[in-house]
Amino acid sequence: MKIGTKVNIILMIVFIGGILISGTVFSSVLEQKAQNEVKDKGLILIQIANSVRQYTNDRVQPLLLPKVETQDQFIPESIPSYSVREVFENLRKNPEYSDFIYKDATLDPTNLRDKADAFEADLVQRFRKEPKLETLYGFRNISGEKLFYSARPLKITEQSCLQCHSSPELAPKSQLLAYGKKNGFGWKLNDIVTSQIVYVPAEEIFTSSNRSFLLVIGVLTIIFTAIVFVMNRLLTKTVLQRIKKISMVAEQVSVGDMNADFGKQAKDEIGGLAEAFNRMKYSLEIALNMLNNK
Numbered sequence: 587m588k589i590g591t592k593v594n595i596i597l598m599i600v601f602i603g604g605i606l607i608s609g610t611v612f613s614s615v616l617e618q619k620a621q622n623e624v625k626d627k628g629l630i631l632i633q634i635a636n637s638v639r640q641y642t643n644d645r646v647q648p649l650l651l652p653k654v655e656t657q658d659q660f661i662p663e664s665i666p667s668y669s670v671r672e673v674f675e676n677l678r679k680n681p682e683y684s685d686f687i688y689k690d691a692t693l694d695p696t697n698l699r700d701k702a703d704a705f706e707a708d709l710v711q712r713f714r715k716e717p718k719l720e721t722l723y724g725f726r727n728i729s730g731e732k733l734f735y736s737a738r739p740l741k742i743t744e745q746s747c748l749q750c751h752s753s754p755e756l757a758p759k760s761q762l763l764a765y766g767k768k769n770g771f772g773w774k775l776n777d778i779v780t781s782q783i784v785y786v787p788a789e790e791i792f793t794s795s796n797r798s799f800l801l802v803i804g805v806l807t808i809i810f811t812a813i814v815f816v817m818n819r820l821l822t823k824t825v826l827q828r829i830k831k832i833s834m835v836a837e838q839v840s841v842g843d844m845n846a847d848f849g850k851q852a853k854d855e856i857g858g859l860a861e862a863f864n865r866m867k868y869s870l871e872i873a874l875n876m877l878n879n880k
């Protein structure tokens with residue numbers, strides 16, 4: 587096998603190994619990065635939801651509560667959770683957020699659409715057990731679709747909440763008419779009743795990390811190809827071509843052509859070889875002359 591081919595095979599093995607190893611490392615780093623980005627986005631959305639909640643609680647509810655308490659018609663606009671849901675629906679009209687889902691996953695909710703499923707109930711329980719835990723995130727499947735979730739606990743910190751969430755006797759009549767007496771009561775101060783969750787299709791994470799992955803692999807391939815090309819040129823110019831020339835001249839000398847010349851060579855290993863051959867040629871010439879003159 588020719589030296590050039592051997593070197594190319596070795597370079598190729600190094601190249602493919604390098605791509606495989608760096609590919610695995612990069613893909614896990616990139617996926618982690620994409621996960622963190624989506625998680626952070628989810629957590630920011632939850633913080634914004636909480637600001638909307640606060641605003642409705644502090645500014646809107648005081649204005650509407652007198653009506654809620656005296657009329658039969660319940661006004662959901664007075665409820666923080668309701669405004670969060672509506673604001674989120676508006677956000678989802680933005681294509682960048684159309685895949686995002688927000689849920690106030692609650693163990694015993696006023697509105698049954700907020701009922702935590704088994705998975706979400708586990709998150710609430712974990713937040714209850716570990717009061718220092720501020721966020722949870724990861725993957726889950728809902729009816730065959732893989733989703734990424736970011737979750738935070740929601741704690742009842744204000745006495746005012748309990749008017750509507752502790753006992754049906756205290757709640758406005760219009761609320762009971764609209765939501766019934768059965769659920770959404772019995773909450774206590776400092777209780778974690780809800781996990782606020784933002785869901786994003788897992789695809790979002792994988793497409794974003796795949797895109798970066800392809801980019802990195804593309805750049806690496808270009809760099810490696812350039813290295814292989816330069817190495818090949820270098821090998822041909824500094825080694826292979828010169829060895830070929832020396833071997834041609836040696837061939838000529840071996841069949842008696844003493845005019846064949848190894849030429850001027852650079853002062854490196856191959857230059858040394860050419861010089862040694864040159865000396866051998868002269869010795870041969872002298873020896874032949876001595877033989878002929880006898």
Ligand code: HEC
Pocket residue numbers: 643654662664665666667668690692694695696697698700740741742743744746747748749750751758761765770780
């Ligand atoms: C005037 C009554 C009232 C007050 C005061 C009130 N809520 Fe509610 N809350 C409701 C109603 C009604 C709903 C259901 C709204 C809907 O249709 O989504 C609700 C929904 C919720 C939900 C979503 C889960 C569920 O039960 O459906 C959470 C969480 C919640 N409230 C927390 C709070 C907190 C925290 C406070 C105090 C800062 C508070 N609420 C104050 C009436 C009230």
